[in-house]
Amino acid sequence: MDPTRDNPIIRFNTFWWALWAFFAFAIVLAAIMIFNRAAPTNLEDAVAVARYQTQQTVAEAQAKALPAADIEAAIPEVAAKLAASKPVAVERPDQVVPESPTSKALIAEPALGPTTEPAPVPVPAPAPAPATEGTPAETDAPAPVNS
Amino acid sequence: MSSASSATPTSDAAIRAGIDRSLRHPVMFFLTSGAAWLAVSILLAITASIKVHCPTFLDGCGFVDFGRVFPAHINTLIYGWGFQSGFGVLIWLMARMSRQECRSAGTILAAGHVWNLGVLLGTLGILCGEGSGMPWMEFPRFAWPVLLLSYIAIVVWSFIQFRVRAGERTFVAQWYLLGAMMWFPWLSITANTLLFCVPGHPVMAAGINAWFKSGLVFLFFVPSALGAAYYLAPKLTGRPIPSHTLARLGFWSLAVVAPWAGMQKLAGAPLPVFLPYVGAAATALLAVPLLIAALNLLRTIFSSEEKLPKCAPMSFTLAGLVSMLVLAATAVLFNLPGSSLWKVQFSLSGYGFDMLAVYGVFGFMMFAAVYFMVPRLTNCEWRYPRLINMHFFFSVYGIGAIVVGAMIGGYVHGSAAEAWLQPWEYVVDTLRPFAAVSTFAWCVILFANVFFFLHLALMWLRPDRLLAACKAKTEDRVAQSQQTEDPQSTTP
Amino acid sequence: MSLRNFILGLAASFGLAWLCLVIIPFVKMRNLAPIQFNKDLDGAEGVFYPKRGGRIANGARVYGENGCYLCHTQLVRPTYAGQDMHRPDMGGLQNDPQRGDTRRETNAYDFEGERFAQIGSARIGPDLSNVARRFEAAAAVKGDDNLEAAFYAHLYDPRLKPEQAKAICPSHKYMFDEIEVKGQRPDEAMPFGETETTVLVPDADARALVSYLLSMKKDQPVPAALNFPFAGDKQPSAK
Numbered sequence: 001m002d003p004t005r006d007n008p009i010i011r012f013n014t015f016w017w018a019l020w021a022f023f024a025f026a027i028v029l030a031a032i033m034i035f036n037r038a039a040p041t042n043l044e045d046a047v048a049v050a051r052y053q054t055q056q057t058v059a060e061a062q063a064k065a066l067p068a069a070d071i072e073a074a075i076p077e078v079a080a081k082l083a084a085s086k087p088v089a090v091e092r093p094d095q096v097v098p099e100s101p102t103s104k105a106l107i108a109e110p111a112l113g114p115t116t117e118p119a120p121v122p123v124p125a126p127a128p129a130p131a132t133e134g135t136p137a138e139t140d141a142p143a144p145v146n147s
Numbered sequence: 148m149s150s151a152s153s154a155t156p157t158s159d160a161a162i163r164a165g166i167d168r169s170l171r172h173p174v175m176f177f178l179t180s181g182a183a184w185l186a187v188s189i190l191l192a193i194t195a196s197i198k199v200h201c202p203t204f205l206d207g208c209g210f211v212d213f214g215r216v217f218p219a220h221i222n223t224l225i226y227g228w229g230f231q232s233g234f235g236v237l238i239w240l241m242a243r244m245s246r247q248e249c250r251s252a253g254t255i256l257a258a259g260h261v262w263n264l265g266v267l268l269g270t271l272g273i274l275c276g277e278g279s280g281m282p283w284m285e286f287p288r289f290a291w292p293v294l295l296l297s298y299i300a301i302v303v304w305s306f307i308q309f310r311v312r313a314g315e316r317t318f319v320a321q322w323y324l325l326g327a328m329m330w331f332p333w334l335s336i337t338a339n340t341l342l343f344c345v346p347g348h349p350v351m352a353a354g355i356n357a358w359f360k361s362g363l364v365f366l367f368f369v370p371s372a373l374g375a376a377y378y379l380a381p382k383l384t385g386r387p388i389p390s391h392t393l394a395r396l397g398f399w400s401l402a403v404v405a406p407w408a409g410m411q412k413l414a415g416a417p418l419p420v421f422l423p424y425v426g427a428a429a430t431a432l433l434a435v436p437l438l439i440a441a442l443n444l445l446r447t448i449f450s451s452e453e454k455l456p457k458c459a460p461m462s463f464t465l466a467g468l469v470s471m472l473v474l475a476a477t478a479v480l481f482n483l484p485g486s487s488l489w490k491v492q493f494s495l496s497g498y499g500f501d502m503l504a505v506y507g508v509f510g511f512m513m514f515a516a517v518y519f520m521v522p523r524l525t526n527c528e529w530r531y532p533r534l535i536n537m538h539f540f541f542s543v544y545g546i547g548a549i550v551v552g553a554m555i556g557g558y559v560h561g562s563a564a565e566a567w568l569q570p571w572e573y574v575v576d577t578l579r580p581f582a583a584v585s586t587f588a589w590c591v592i593l594f595a596n597v598f599f600f601l602h603l604a605l606m607w608l609r610p611d612r613l614l615a616a617c618k619a620k621t622e623d624r625v626a627q628s629q630q631t632e633d634p635q636s637t638t639p
Numbered sequence: 640m641s642l643r644n645f646i647l648g649l650a651a652s653f654g655l656a657w658l659c660l661v662i663i664p665f666v667k668m669r670n671l672a673p674i675q676f677n678k679d680l681d682g683a684e685g686v687f688y689p690k691r692g693g694r695i696a697n698g699a700r701v702y703g704e705n706g707c708y709l710c711h712t713q714l715v716r717p718t719y720a721g722q723d724m725h726r727p728d729m730g731g732l733q734n735d736p737q738r739g740d741t742r743r744e745t746n747a748y749d750f751e752g753e754r755f756a757q758i759g760s761a762r763i764g765p766d767l768s769n770v771a772r773r774f775e776a777a778a779a780v781k782g783d784d785n786l787e788a789a790f791y792a793h794l795y796d797p798r799l800k801p802e803q804a805k806a807i808c809p810s811h812k813y814m815f816d817e818i819e820v821k822g823q824r825p826d827e828a829m830p831f832g833e834t835e836t837t838v839l840v841p842d843a844d845a846r847a848l849v850s851y852l853l854s855m856k857k858d859q860p861v862p863a864a865l866n867f868p869f870a871g872d873k874q875p876s877a878k
Binding site: 005006007010011014015018019021022023024025026029033039040 | 299307310311313329332337345346348
């Protein structure tokens with residue numbers, strides 16, 4: 001009987017060496033996987049590359065076609081034109097519904113031509129005037145807008 | 148082992164008795180729970196097998212759907228019975244050969260219960276539809292760390308016993324058992340980590356699974372069987388192993404060749420082409436270590452003119468060796484790439500090959516070891532030799548039927564599947580009779596093992612009226628063993 | 640030989656195979672580069688992506704949980720490894736009305752979206768790589784285009800159709816719920832298994848599985864880099 005080999009120290013050491021041996025390949029595998037932490041290649045991602053490129057091309061083309069600075073400069077001009085072309089209410093006596101309050105008011109005061117209010121008349125006088133003169137022409141202009 | 152010759156036969160017997168006493172509870176626990184899981188597995192196998200030729204049997208209920216019952220059968224066979232009977236035999240053999248008493252019986256028993264719990268929960272998981280879908284690894288993902296840790300808690304003590312053994316010589320059986328002890332954790336950690344924890348390519352995952360499956364067979368079950376055989380053959384016949392060199396060659400050829408086998412299951416899959424064909428070549432080459440070991444052991448057993456001892460361990464060892472020869476032959480015949488590989492790749496023969504390895508080779512050797520160990524552990528001889536006979540003969544018939552049904556039938560089935568001019572109904576019609584043979588085979592094996600369970604239970608329970616008979620027989624045996632048992636004769 | 644050398648010997652013999660068979664192929668295959676179509680050879684551009692619609696991940700999980708891989712494979716082997724390519728409806732359709740012969744071998748990109756390629760253990764039932772194409776072709780012949788219903792019917796009871804009376808596939812009746820009809824018949828009610836007051840409705844597993852099976856059309860055109868020439872149906876060999 002060889003007494004030196006069967007002692008608590010050897011037993012303790014052997015226990016841990018055995019554990020190392022059992023897990024040897026697990027440790028090597030873990031070491032290898034540290035260098036392979038990236039997700040596996042995905043065909044979805046590969047196909048997405050072309051899609052993102054297309055998206056980028058389109059975005060660039062759009063950006064080129066619609067330069068922001070020019071748009072900024074043009075806004076006041078367009079705004080003024082829009083404000084000027086705002087249609088004004090037009091009096092069409094033949095379109096007044098009979099028996100309606102408007103028709104009764106007209107009957108009561110037929111002298112009233114274009115819609116006016118007594119108080120504001122003096123101030124916006126020049127405005128309605130070109131408006132009434134321009135009415136026949138204006139009736140054409142709004143029509144395309146309205147249609 | 149020269150130092151042991153100074154021990155007298157009675158002190159030798161005392162050492163052995165001390166070892167057996169220290170291991171009684173863990174080993175009997177593993178053998179009994181292993182036997183119980185074997186019963187469960189065989190019942191599940193019969194259910195699954197019936198469903199192949201009579202699909203309306205127990206139809207419509209998810210719990211017993213074929214796709215769940217079959218994996219439950221395989222996993223209970225491997226992890227419930229295979230590993231537990233392996234544990235029982237391994238820890239006893241390692242203790243006896245290192246001549247060390249077991250000091251960690253409590254830990255081993257606790258770990259054994261944890262193992263059983265893991266297998267139970269895993270099996271219930273499969274039957275409830277939570278299986279992983281990976282062959283031979285169908286337990287839900289929580290199971291494998293539990294099983295691995297309890298495995299280590301069971302076998303590490305045998306490792307320590309080997310290290311602190313007296314003397315420098317080692318037995319051949321110890322090499323195989325140490326190998327099996329180391330190989331399983333390496334296989335299990337690799338396969339389970341790469342399949343459950345690290346995302347990878349799906350086809351490579353299937354390849355690693357096939358490699359793991361083959362590794363379990365040839366790097367755990369077959370080495371455990373060979374360890375038991377290399378212990379029992381010299382022990383029972385009293386003759387030494389004839390060639391130590393051949394034994395070393397056999398062991399190292401297994402160690403070098405077996406890790407390459409497995410991926411032939413995926414021949415033709417979109418994997419690097421060398422993987423499946425190296426696997427096929429390695430599986431065929433495994434005939435070499437199997438034949439070497441069989442040769443060595445058969446020469447041990449038949450080397451002299453004396454009659455063989457007529458006992459259960461001897462019969463089962465011989466049956467295991469014959470199964471090993473058949474396994475070696477089929478390993479070659481089923482892995483010829485030009486002709487047979489593509490026919491049997493997806494046929495019933497894969498199952499037949501697995502069952503031949505797990506029940507034929509490993510199972511018979513485990514039964515041999517069990518019939519040898521239990522009387523020494525319980526101090527009581529096997530009471531009913533007729534039950535042992537029934538167990539033996541019906542097991543042999545059952546495995547024979549499996550060889551015919553699954554392996555030959557599988558070859559026929561595979562050939563039918565390759566006949567591309569025929570519709571699929573032709574293939575199904577071809578395999579149906581062989582599935583029926585398979586059911587018959589499992590029924591025979593169940594019948595065989597009923598006697599085994601009964602006998603084991605009787606050994607455990609030891610009814611009082613048997614004690615007297617046991618005592619008489621035991622006294623005879625001790626008298627005999629002091630004359631014939633001699634550890635010197637087991638070393639080359 | 641000391642214990643230490645023994646363990647080292649075991650580790651070396653195991654480790655070489657471990658490295659060459661398992662680790663290196665695993666690492667290389669998870670970084671498999673996509674294949675590009677070649678404009679001149681293939682007449683198409685971009686990455687080859689045999690994208691499958693449907694609930695691939697969930698369906699693959701249900702497929703695995705219910706053991707379909709035990710009897711069905713999903714692998715069309717090249718001609719050096721088997722006769723699969725010769726079958727008229729395994730690798731694709733031999734006589735597709737639009738494209739002619741669409742049969743092709745399984746390639747590494749066919750399992751995109753799944754964690755574990757269910758290559759299969761045995762062929763007790765037919766290969767499923769192109770099962771949806773087969774069902775489509777059968778439906779076209781019959782003039783009924785409800786493929787989903789055909790798959791649900793097969794799942795519920797493979798022996799429903801008289802021509803499949805000897806099918807071995809188990810009935811998956813447990814994947815269908817029987818619900819009482821109160822008022823309008825639900826949209827997802829199955830055309831079979833009705834009684835006076837109840838209808839059958841597929842549960843989540845059945846829906847995922849059928850969606851997965853409907854995606855099984857693996858006969859898309861492949862780039863020239865993957866297109867290994869198939870000489871077509873030769874005479875059956877002496878083997």
